[in-house]
Amino acid sequence: xxxxxxxxxxxxxxxxxxxxxxxxxxxxxxxxxxxxxxxxxxxxxxxxxxxxxxxxxxxxxxxxxxxxxxxxxxxxxxxxxxxxxxxxxxxxxxxxxxxxxxxxxxxxxxxxxxxxxxxxxxxxxxxxxxxxxxxxxxxxxxxxxxxxxxxxxxxxxxxxxxxxxxxxxxxxxxxxxxxxxxxxxxxxxxxxxxxxxxxxxxxxxxxxxxxxxxxxxxxxxxxxxxxxx
Ligand SMILES: Nc1nc2c(c(=O)[nH]1)N(C=O)[C@@H](CNc1ccc(C(=O)N[C@@H](CCC(=O)O)C(=O)O)cc1)CN2
Ligand SMILES: Nc1ncnc2c1ncn2[C@@H]1O[C@H](COP(=O)(O)OP(=O)(O)OP(=O)(O)O)[C@@H](O)[C@H]1O
Numbered sequence: 001x002x003x004x005x006x007x008x009x010x011x012x013x014x015x016x017x018x019x020x021x022x023x024x025x026x027x028x029x030x031x032x033x034x035x036x037x038x039x040x041x042x043x044x045x046x047x048x049x050x051x052x053x054x055x056x057x058x059x060x061x062x063x064x065x066x067x068x069x070x071x072x073x074x075x076x077x078x079x080x081x082x083x084x085x086x087x088x089x090x091x092x093x094x095x096x097x098x099x100x101x102x103x104x105x106x107x108x109x110x111x112x113x114x115x116x117x118x119x120x121x122x123x124x125x126x127x128x129x130x131x132x133x134x135x136x137x138x139x140x141x142x143x144x145x146x147x148x149x150x151x152x153x154x155x156x157x158x159x160x161x162x163x164x165x166x167x168x169x170x171x172x173x174x175x176x177x178x179x180x181x182x183x184x185x186x187x188x189x190x191x192x193x194x195x196x197x198x199x200x201x202x203x204x205x206x207x208x209x210x211x212x213x214x215x216x217x218x219x220x221x222x223x224x225x226x227x228x229x
Contacts, residue, residue: 032071158196161205
């Protein structure tokens with residue numbers, strides 16, 4: 001296949017994404033390994049505080065979010081609590097601020113279902129080391145349409161709004177249902193804000209990034225930025 005054919009068929013951005021994903025995942029794991037649990041906790045608290053301040057300024061009352069795990073930004077380090085419940089930072093902080101929170105449940109078809117967050121004790125072990133709401137409480141894939149803002153996981157984000165995810169396409173499917181006026185906010189570490197990351201036609205650009213040190217950064221093209229708050 002020629003390079004032009006490869007590009008037209010989508011193979012080039014797909015391959016570029018795959019190698020960047022490996023590099024970013026390694027970099028994240030290395031960085032995480034070099035920090036103590038206390039340092040991770042401090043960074044997570046700063047990230048969550050920035051996120052909350054910006055939600056408050058924007059008058060946001062409901063969000064679709066997620067529970068950071070492993071080396072993801074916002075994770076609360078340490079084993080599960082004595083009760084067996086996971087350590088929860090971000091969803092509790094949102095709920096305590098009076099914000100309604102939906103959490104995702106990964107479906108076998110790699111789409112995302114959504115359920116209200118009702119506290120750490122109500123979470124159950126999901127696939128891939130994730131903690132998820134009880135599937136009995138799930139509202140369906142369309143529940144994400146009603147929130148004021150979506151908090152999105154990412155391995156890296158470009159200043160042009162391009163986002164690199166884990167590669168399952170879960171968020172691509174979910175974000176395809178979200179209206180164009182809804183802010184899409186990726187949580188990343190400071191060194192994960194790049195000029196751009198490879199994209200494919202199905203990728204929805206994010207509108208903002210929040211990092212532990214800088215806080216909120218509006219991303220996207222100049223024209224996309226002119227049309228929003
Ligand atoms: N905290 C958190 N929750 C989330 C996501 C996320 O990225 N972070 N998701 C975002 O989509 C959804 C779950 N999506 C996932 C998609 C793929 C893999 C997966 O393939 N995991 C591999 C390891 C490689 C990796 O970490 O990516 C595995 O477990 O073998 C895991 C979760 C919904 N909930
Ligand atoms: N709206 C969609 N409907 C159906 N399939 C989709 C959709 N969006 C993406 N996909 C599929 O998901 C695959 C993975 O997409 P991609 O590499 O962009 O994932 P990602 O953005 O890194 O992951 P995520 O969205 O889970 O964070 C794509 O190859 C594509 O076939």
